[in-house]
Amino acid sequence: MENLLISACLLGDECKYSGGSNALPEETIEKLRTRYRLIPVCPETAGGLPTPRDPSERLGERVVSCRGADVTAQFKKGAEAALTLARRYGCTTALMKEHSPSCGSGLIYDGSFSGKLVKGDGCAAELLKAAGVSVVGENMTELLTMACKAE
Numbered sequence: 001m002e003n004l005l006i007s008a009c010l011l012g013d014e015c016k017y018s019g020g021s022n023a024l025p026e027e028t029i030e031k032l033r034t035r036y037r038l039i040p041v042c043p044e045t046a047g048g049l050p051t052p053r054d055p056s057e058r059l060g061e062r063v064v065s066c067r068g069a070d071v072t073a074q075f076k077k078g079a080e081a082a083l084t085l086a087r088r089y090g091c092t093t094a095l096m097k098e099h100s101p102s103c104g105s106g107l108i109y110d111g112s113f114s115g116k117l118v119k120g121d122g123c124a125a126e127l128l129k130a131a132g133v134s135v136v137g138e139n140m141t142e143l144l145t146m147a148c149k150a151e
Contacts, residue, residue: 001035001036001037003037004095005039005093005128006040007096007100009022009023013042015042015044016051017044017053017054018055019052028141032141032144037089043075043079043123044102045078047074047076047077047078047079049074053065056071057110057111058109064111075122075123082094082127082128086133093135093144094133094134094135094136095136096125096135096137096138099117100122101123102123103122103124103125104121104137105135106121108122
């Protein structure tokens with residue numbers, strides 16, 4: 001069985017900045033479990049940030065909270081923790097929370113806290129990709145679960 005690194009909030013862990021989760025439907029999680037051993041990670045909490053916490057966004061190479069605090073070091077530490085897990089479990093794919101300053105892949109918020117998306121990756125997604133891990137957002141879950149049916 002293949003290991004899949006997955007954002008813990010997508011599994012229902014209440015590690016989202018607001019204290020909630022971004023849980024995928026239980027049916028989707030069960031389909032994923034038919035093919036993958038799910039390896040949960042929350043890079044933000046792994047980096048030492050509390051839950052709940054102020055929302056943060058990438059601003060160039062930095063990550064800042066909505067109050068202006070520089071939380072780059074915590075995000076980088078969490079990204080390293082995610083990469084360590086991926087390597088430890090041999091994960092070649094990661095299913096991550098879209099638009100997140102840590103997990104977002106391809107599109108992230110622009111750092112203005114206005115809801116505007118720009119091309120870019122979150123800290124963890126960027127590091128995982130650089131290490132050769134394929135990073136997909138939760139909108140790709142359907143493709144991953146279709147792969148489960150095909151086998």
